[in-house]
Amino acid sequence: MEAFASLADGLVVAIQPANLLFALIGVLLGTAVGVLPGIGPALTVALLLPITFKLDPAGSIIMFAGIYYGGMYGGSTTAILINTPGESASMATALEGNLMAKAGRGGPALATAAIGSFVAGTIATLGLTLLAPYLVDIAVSFGPEDYFALMVVAFVTVSATFGDSPVRGLTSLFIGLMLGLVGIDLLSGQSRLSFGVPELYDNIEVTTLAVGLFAVGEALYVASRRHIQEEKLEAVRGSLWMTKEDWKRSWKPWLRGTMFGFPIGALPAGGAEIPTFLSYATERRLTKHPEDFGKGAIEGVAGPEAANNASAAGTLVPLLTLGLPTSATAAMMLAGFQQYNINPGPLLFAQNADLVWGLIASLFIANAMLLVLNLPLVGLWVKLLTIPQPWLYAGILVFATMGTIAANPSPVELMMLTVFGVLGFLMRRFDFPIAPVIVGMILGPLAESQLRRALSISLGDPMTLLQSPISATLLTIALIALVLPFFLKGLGRFKAVED
Amino acid sequence: MTQFRKGLWRSALAAAAVAGFVTSAAAQMELKIMAPAAPGGGWDQTARSMQQALTQSGIAKSAQVTNVPGAGGSIGIAQLVNNSKGDGNQLMVMGYVMVGALLTNKSPITLDQTTPIARLTTEYEAIVVPADSPIKNAKDLATAIKADPAKVTWAGGSAGGVDHIAAALFAKAAGADPTKINYIPFSGGGEALAAILGGKVTAGISGYGEFESQVKAGKLRLIGLTSAKKTANVDVPSIKEQGIDLEIANWRAVVAPPGISADQKKALTDTMDKMAKSKEWQEILKAKGWEDAYVSGDAFTKILADEQTRTKDVLTAVGLVKS
Amino acid sequence: MATSPQRRVDVAGLVIAVILLVLAAVVWWDMSKLQILSPYDLGPKVMPIIVSGCLTLLAIGNAIGALRGDLPARDSLDWKPIILILGALACLIVLIRFGGGFMIGTALLFAATSTAFGRRAFVTDFIIGAVIALIVYVLFAKLLTLSLPAGPLERLF
Numbered sequence: 004m005e006a007f008a009s010l011a012d013g014l015v016v017a018i019q020p021a022n023l024l025f026a027l028i029g030v031l032l033g034t035a036v037g038v039l040p041g042i043g044p045a046l047t048v049a050l051l052l053p054i055t056f057k058l059d060p061a062g063s064i065i066m067f068a069g070i071y072y073g074g075m076y077g078g079s080t081t082a083i084l085i086n087t088p089g090e091s092a093s094m095a096t097a098l099e100g101n102l103m104a105k106a107g108r109g110g111p112a113l114a115t116a117a118i119g120s121f122v123a124g125t126i127a128t129l130g131l132t133l134l135a136p137y138l139v140d141i142a143v144s145f146g147p148e149d150y151f152a153l154m155v156v157a158f159v160t161v162s163a164t165f166g167d168s169p170v171r172g173l174t175s176l177f178i179g180l181m182l183g184l185v186g187i188d189l190l191s192g193q194s195r196l197s198f199g200v201p202e203l204y205d206n207i208e209v210t211t212l213a214v215g216l217f218a219v220g221e222a223l224y225v226a227s228r229r230h231i232q233e234e235k236l237e238a239v240r241g242s243l244w245m246t247k248e249d250w251k252r253s254w255k256p257w258l259r260g261t262m263f264g265f266p267i268g269a270l271p272a273g274g275a276e277i278p279t280f281l282s283y284a285t286e287r288r289l290t291k292h293p294e295d296f297g298k299g300a301i302e303g304v305a306g307p308e309a310a311n312n313a314s315a316a317g318t319l320v321p322l323l324t325l326g327l328p329t330s331a332t333a334a335m336m337l338a339g340f341q342q343y344n345i346n347p348g349p350l351l352f353a354q355n356a357d358l359v360w361g362l363i364a365s366l367f368i369a370n371a372m373l374l375v376l377n378l379p380l381v382g383l384w385v386k387l388l389t390i391p392q393p394w395l396y397a398g399i400l401v402f403a404t405m406g407t408i409a410a411n412p413s414p415v416e417l418m419m420l421t422v423f424g425v426l427g428f429l430m431r432r433f434d435f436p437i438a439p440v441i442v443g444m445i446l447g448p449l450a451e452s453q454l455r456r457a458l459s460i461s462l463g464d465p466m467t468l469l470q471s472p473i474s475a476t477l478l479t480i481a482l483i484a485l486v487l488p489f490f491l492k493g494l495g496r497f498k499a500v501e502d
Numbered sequence: 503m504t505q506f507r508k509g510l511w512r513s514a515l516a517a518a519a520v521a522g523f524v525t526s527a528a529a530q531m532e533l534k535i536m537a538p539a540a541p542g543g544g545w546d547q548t549a550r551s552m553q554q555a556l557t558q559s560g561i562a563k564s565a566q567v568t569n570v571p572g573a574g575g576s577i578g579i580a581q582l583v584n585n586s587k588g589d590g591n592q593l594m595v596m597g598y599v600m601v602g603a604l605l606t607n608k609s610p611i612t613l614d615q616t617t618p619i620a621r622l623t624t625e626y627e628a629i630v631v632p633a634d635s636p637i638k639n640a641k642d643l644a645t646a647i648k649a650d651p652a653k654v655t656w657a658g659g660s661a662g663g664v665d666h667i668a669a670a671l672f673a674k675a676a677g678a679d680p681t682k683i684n685y686i687p688f689s690g691g692g693e694a695l696a697a698i699l700g701g702k703v704t705a706g707i708s709g710y711g712e713f714e715s716q717v718k719a720g721k722l723r724l725i726g727l728t729s730a731k732k733t734a735n736v737d738v739p740s741i742k743e744q745g746i747d748l749e750i751a752n753w754r755a756v757v758a759p760p761g762i763s764a765d766q767k768k769a770l771t772d773t774m775d776k777m778a779k780s781k782e783w784q785e786i787l788k789a790k791g792w793e794d795a796y797v798s799g800d801a802f803t804k805i806l807a808d809e810q811t812r813t814k815d816v817l818t819a820v821g822l823v824k825s
Numbered sequence: 826m827a828t829s830p831q832r833r834v835d836v837a838g839l840v841i842a843v844i845l846l847v848l849a850a851v852v853w854w855d856m857s858k859l860q861i862l863s864p865y866d867l868g869p870k871v872m873p874i875i876v877s878g879c880l881t882l883l884a885i886g887n888a889i890g891a892l893r894g895d896l897p898a899r900d901s902l903d904w905k906p907i908i909l910i911l912g913a914l915a916c917l918i919v920l921i922r923f924g925g926g927f928m929i930g931t932a933l934l935f936a937a938t939s940t941a942f943g944r945r946a947f948v949t950d951f952i953i954g955a956v957i958a959l960i961v962y963v964l965f966a967k968l969l970t971l972s973l974p975a976g977p978l979e980r981l982f
Binding site for chain 1: 546570576577580581585603606607610652653655660661662684686687688689692693695696697699700701702703715716
């Protein structure tokens, strides 16, 4: 296989001591910034660009790849331990992961996240090595109607996050959709629900919403209930490491998460959020332990974590083969390439083969490094939970606000964080599920603009949604996913809907 | 490694030194350049190229690029005017697109509120079609759009931007109703490019730089540029030479926040003057295929005012702005 | 709360329904002011109409639930810690808005939150918060050249 021969050459580049060191610096930096909400890999790479331009191209691009993968790890650590997702890609992880941590199973949660990320990252990088040229053709053939159908699938499956009352679940979802309307409508250039406030023209930042709802909301809620019951956190209950049972319950979600993450990440408008939520919903449907969901199910951590790392590798497919940056971090890496006058695109593999294969090889190495670094740290991380409660929550709030102002130093952003915190508090108090708000806000605007583009192209003919084979297939899947539970569970659910 | 660490140390020490006692402003500025667009697009590339030229040549000590994406830059300018008032180290990349976007968005903030510094480049718009499209040249495209403007779908940047205006002007020059064009805005360059490569739309319109590597690789067919005459970097005659009367250039410039002192303005202008002459900047222009159009000071202020008037006329005529 | 034989009307639930109704009205009103409509796609109004309509339906759904007293049971509420934390957040916002820098505000937030969680060592915690803020500031502003809102304290470093 030609690809493997090239990869071997790449490995020779990547294991030069200097480049190994760059990969190490990259993963450390990436983990550090991934921990802070608001500060992500994209921003870090942007900040480092001017410092690195004196370095040799291979070294700095390898470092950027390390930052990218490291950021995905760091984000999940805080999501699990303190319910503060550092990146939008780790929101799904927070759902079950934090519950696990509270139940004293933070160790296995972190371990399954780390190992799952490694497995997914490795498989996806392998996919990048072997399939990039083929995948990219499929990715480009995805039209607006197909994206819309993908969103429909996502909408249908996320109903798994609704909890037990459909009315309250849908209320949460539509509050999210409403928040998604805020800002300038891309297709007509007019602002909606902005009331002339310029800061609102820019859509609401997903991390601000998530950190407000999850972290600030929870701090308020726990504080308000202290007089009733002191929340006792036990850092470790049972094994610190994954048990045999944990392994058994994790390996399939890892693989399924990879299957969601890599192809969707490779789509030019795919992203990391959709596959993570799809993976979460799938695991919830397929699990043999449905009673654990809502109390900390390991499948709900393993799947989304694998999905987000696999999507990171997927993003590199259009970047390297077409020069299409499909995420903010990918765009920064593109800028990194361009600073050395290397233009990713159809000619990159021919013109800069050493560099590309060096990069791909160093992705493998970064992945292995992250595993080696993170597993021993699990014990240390879990200790974080033994910090006295007042300091723990005070620290969470300080992190949440600092991350927000560091990313966007405006009082309006902080006000939004506070408002979302109060919203999160009220939703907890009145038992409205939180996840659908975030899902609605992420998916709503995407679905709307893709549908409008599709209809523009077809001159308003909705049949375009069925004429594209990809879209027709996805819509069929959505229909099955929607109807199947009714058949399986009988009429019980219908009653709940009427309620 | 040693080099990297030294670099880090050096910048940390230097930053500490500057924070302690501010040295002469003009000599070594720590610039912040805002690209009011998502990473990867034209303004972002301009900002990052400036960053590269300024730091490599040592004209500025550092140049930090931030992205404030959305709505043709309306959000970026709002942030510049509202949040950076009087900041003598802040620049914002802007261009012809923003002139139109501010009008179509009915932005309460106008370019008159900023401090114009200099125009840097112009880039011509390119019209491309997928490589297997039956449309071979500008005449074919004009015929198609005259037959039915709705059936010719265009992929380009945000609504009311230069891509949109150019598409409308093309339709007008082809003898079709410009208010009837089927223009589909995409966010960021990448997504539009994917739609064109996938054959989802009839044609794509954007700065040539965004299509160049695909055109060279034979995946896209270049219909023509919106220049007056064929330029040296392409093999195809300009659209005007092909008989369609369309000429439009997307210039890019930098402006500073309102409320900066005359000294601060001079320092920024001097820095830009130096950058424009630097070897590094000239190399970037050549590599990116951008045409040097450097004008600073009062001359640029006048150009900016003229373009605002002209654009308002064009946008009203094609129905993108209701007067 | 829903245990009494004749289910009580849940006032808080009704308030939620009214709030949803108000939100639906705001979305509708905002939609009605949009002027530019695209010739070929659905236009910018369709999504707000859907959202507004569904919010109205959900307001009705929530109201029915509240009238039946179907809401899950709630525990009593201690407002003091909430006011303390929100007050500290408000101080932080005001300090940043008026150029007081983020360090004092962050230290205050740390101390107020830990007080809200039952610690009685405001001064100690204020100092701890200030140290954390200082470390983060040095890390971001100096090493990564990222601009955090600066006030008189930050300019000392």
